[in-house]
Amino acid sequence: MAVAEVLNRSISQTLSTNGSAPRFEMNGKKATRFGFGEGLVVLGEKYDNVVVLGGDITGSVMTSYFKDKFPERFFSMGITEATATLVASGLALSGMIPFFATYGAFASCRNTDMIRISLAYNDANVKIGGGHAGISVGEDGATHQALEEMAIIRVMPNMTLVVPCDFLEAKKATIAIGEHYGPCYIRFGRSDVPSFTREDTPFEIGKAQTFKDGNDVAIIACGPMVWEALVAAYELEAEGVSARVINMATIKPIDRLAIVRAAGECKAIVTAEEHQVTAGLGGAVSEVLAQELPTPIEFVGVKDTFGGSGKPDELMKYFGLTSADIKSAVQKVLKRKQ
Amino acid sequence: MARLTHTIYPLATGFHGPIRPEPNKELVSKYGYEHFTAYKNSPDNSDETLHEIAQEIRRDIIRALVEAKSGHSGGPLGSADIFATLYFGGVMRYDAKNPWSPDRDRFVLSAGHMCPVLYATLANAGFFPKAELLTLRKFNSRLQGHPGRDMGLPGIESSTGSLGQGLGIAVGMALSDKRVDKNDRRVYALTGDGEISEGEIWEAALIAAHWDLDNLTVIVDRNNCQIDGRTEDVMKLNPVGDKFRAFNFHVIECNGNNISELRAAFKEAQSIKGRPTCIVAETFMGHGVSFMEDDYRWHGKPPTSEQAEQALSELVG
Ligand SMILES: Cc1ncc(C[n+]2csc(CCOP(=O)(O)OP(=O)(O)O)c2C)c(N)n1
Ligand SMILES: [Mg+2]
Numbered sequence: 135m136a137v138a139e140v141l142n143r144s145i146s147q148t149l150s151t152n153g154s155a156p157r158f159e160m161n162g163k164k165a166t167r168f169g170f171g172e173g174l175v176v177l178g179e180k181y182d183n184v185v186v187l188g189g190d191i192t193g194s195v196m197t198s199y200f201k202d203k204f205p206e207r208f209f210s211m212g213i214t215e216a217t218a219t220l221v222a223s224g225l226a227l228s229g230m231i232p233f234f235a236t237y238g239a240f241a242s243c244r245n246t247d248m249i250r251i252s253l254a255y256n257d258a259n260v261k262i263g264g265g266h267a268g269i270s271v272g273e274d275g276a277t278h279q280a281l282e283e284m285a286i287i288r289v290m291p292n293m294t295l296v297v298p299c300d301f302l303e304a305k306k307a308t309i310a311i312g313e314h315y316g317p318c319y320i321r322f323g324r325s326d327v328p329s330f331t332r333e334d335t336p337f338e339i340g341k342a343q344t345f346k347d348g349n350d351v352a353i354i355a356c357g358p359m360v361w362e363a364l365v366a367a368y369e370l371e372a373e374g375v376s377a378r379v380i381n382m383a384t385i386k387p388i389d390r391l392a393i394v395r396a397a398g399e400c401k402a403i404v405t406a407e408e409h410q411v412t413a414g415l416g417g418a419v420s421e422v423l424a425q426e427l428p429t430p431i432e433f434v435g436v437k438d439t440f441g442g443s444g445k446p447d448e449l450m451k452y453f454g455l456t457s458a459d460i461k462s463a464v465q466k467v468l469k470r471k472q
Numbered sequence: 473m474a475r476l477t478h479t480i481y482p483l484a485t486g487f488h489g490p491i492r493p494e495p496n497k498e499l500v501s502k503y504g505y506e507h508f509t510a511y512k513n514s515p516d517n518s519d520e521t522l523h524e525i526a527q528e529i530r531r532d533i534i535r536a537l538v539e540a541k542s543g544h545s546g547g548p549l550g551s552a553d554i555f556a557t558l559y560f561g562g563v564m565r566y567d568a569k570n571p572w573s574p575d576r577d578r579f580v581l582s583a584g585h586m587c588p589v590l591y592a593t594l595a596n597a598g599f600f601p602k603a604e605l606l607t608l609r610k611f612n613s614r615l616q617g618h619p620g621r622d623m624g625l626p627g628i629e630s631s632t633g634s635l636g637q638g639l640g641i642a643v644g645m646a647l648s649d650k651r652v653d654k655n656d657r658r659v660y661a662l663t664g665d666g667e668i669s670e671g672e673i674w675e676a677a678l679i680a681a682h683w684d685l686d687n688l689t690v691i692v693d694r695n696n697c698q699i700d701g702r703t704e705d706v707m708k709l710n711p712v713g714d715k716f717r718a719f720n721f722h723v724i725e726c727n728g729n730n731i732s733e734l735r736a737a738f739k740e741a742q743s744i745k746g747r748p749t750c751i752v753a754e755t756f757m758g759h760g761v762s763f764m765e766d767d768y769r770w771h772g773k774p775p776t777s778e779q780a781e782q783a784l785s786e787l788v789g
Contacts, residue, residue, distance in 0.1 A: 181473065181474055182473040183477075185648075207652065209647060212678060212679070214678065216675065217675035219640075221647060221679060222644060223630070223640070224580075225652075228653070229475075230652060231476060247637075248672075251632070252631070252637050252640075255621070256630055
């Protein structure tokens with residue numbers, strides 16, 4: 135896709151109308167895992183071939199809602215993440231729409247070979263829920279803080295990967311992947327995070343949403359870092375910097391158009407994710423920019439290190455995943471801007 | 473409540489486009505492949521008929537492998553009797569002309585490297601022209617080195633090749649049939665014996681027994697051979713049957729190179745209620761070809777042209 139062609143498209147064609155929507159306000163806090171759980175129930179009510187596999191942590195990844203409502207379509211797999219993924223593949227090849235959810239650390243890392251062959255290469259209509267994403271898991275520490283899923287899933291052909299930013303978007307995204315054919319992975323978190331999207335905020339697989347307009351710098355974020363990006367952008371505005379905030383809720387397939395457009399119009403990019411920057415969102419955005427429109431870019435995310443125990447807030451601060459960190463990344467990238 | 477349905481089979485996103493390799497025409501006529509009519513699948517087929525079909529499957533394996541110049545000889549030859557019984561003894565229900573019919577029984581080749589025997593079996597059953605066997609492992613062939621569902625080859629239910637995965641997939645299929653759709657379809661999965669050192673096999677066994685999947689039959693090709701040597705030297709597996717018994721399977725141990733024993737075993741498996749069955753089929757790697765028989769070095773190589781000539785001359789009747 136030629137850069138000029140992208141830039142010539144009208145805003146209405148490439149950007150959602152959200153850019154000019156009213157400011158997002160925080161409306162309480164709720165973990166994205168609850169959105170996943172509620173989305174599953176909506177799917178279960180709609181379709182009799184949606185089934186759920188349990189991995190002995192149903193109460194943490196909220197598949198318990200589905201289990202209570204549709205016990206005859208809930209199947210306990212014990213603690214067999216890899217094989218549960220294979221069983222899900224067999225169910226999908228039989229016309230079912232199976233969801234299997236467990237901690238993201240295991241859903242991605244332990245299951246990589248299963249996902250590669252039995253889901254992705256098989257193009258099996260399986261939905262993997264990876265909970266407890268990122269260091270905001272808190273006290274459980276590094277073993278349970280998944281920071282690699284985006285890198286692992288993104289590299290697999292046929293996979294779709296969504297990372298919702300709040301409770302409501304998690305619910306919409308869960309329903310969307312259930313109704314979308316193909317192997318999908320949804321990443322969600324354990325701890326409460328700000329709720330701010332509205333019923334009418336669009337969610338579409340493969341489409342980035344501009345949550346705030348701006349043209350000095352574009353902050354491309356996913357997951358709970360979208361709220362941090364908004365906070366940073368509102369503060370920056372008061373300081374005279376016009377920052378665009380893009381919610382990159384689908385990591386694969388990534389919305390190349392939104393990235394190139396943001397780079398063309400803002401000429402400086404910051405990415406923000408609760409994940410390893412390497413091969414994560416930062417990596418994905420860089421790949422697009424390197425090819426389409428090289429642009430100064432700064433990364434907010436975990437930088438090649440493991441997490442650790444602590445309170446979520448304290449960890450987010452330590453690992454540099456707050457709105458303040460996004461603001462400093464913006465200052466840094468603005469200095470590099472031509 | 474509605475069902476959200478998608479077309480699942482065939483998947484034909486296939487590799488590098490629609491142009492398939494041409495089979496060698498001379499060989500096609502030499503082997504009489506263009507005049508071949510598929511064998512029937514019937515419980516009325518005699519043991520002798522099934523033996524003849526098994527020998528034909530073996531010949532086809534040799535012909536495909538020597539043309540491919542790479543691939544696995546030993547396991548496929550050794551398990552040909554299992555395949556002949558399953559597909560032509562009236563054990564599995566399928567319609568080769570309507571390969572994705574929703575009431576078919578399903579077969580998953582967990583030991584993906586053994587695909588030459590599955591391809592030869594499917595061709596003999598009429599799922600696709602026999603000539604296509606001569607495209608095994610060639611660029612853009614539907615007969616991939618390990619089964620790829622993306623090629624849309626009729627009869628290939630799942631991609632396999634990473635050992636230990638196919639059984640879990642078969643368990644998912646059986647779970648779907650027994651616990652969600654509540655139909656009477658049956659699912660068969662074949663694993664190598666070396667393959668069962670993979671942990672996922674035992675996780676799948678736990679799950680199959682937990683959910684009482686009596687519509688699932690697992691066949692372990694117990695040939696005592698794997699790549700590095702005899703299985704008991706590489707990793708002790710004995711007693712295989714008792715391991716599955718301890719996992720609450722109904723276990724049948726039989727001579728896997730004997731058609732009538734295999735027939736009886738499959739029949740028994742179909743009659744078992746409340747738990748899955750494991751057939752430990754004692755076979756010889758390379759069975760039917762004297763210089764390959766019971767020799768693990770034939771796990772993963774094809775015969776040379778001279779060896780193929782000799783093998784074909786031994787594989788009569
Ligand atoms: C996960 C995985 N590890 C290793 C291999 C390589 N491999 C292919 S076949 C094989 C030996 C399998 O032995 P067995 O199941 O007894 O088959 P046989 O040699 O009898 O055909 C190995 C190690 C593989 N395909 N998948
Ligand atoms: Mg073996």
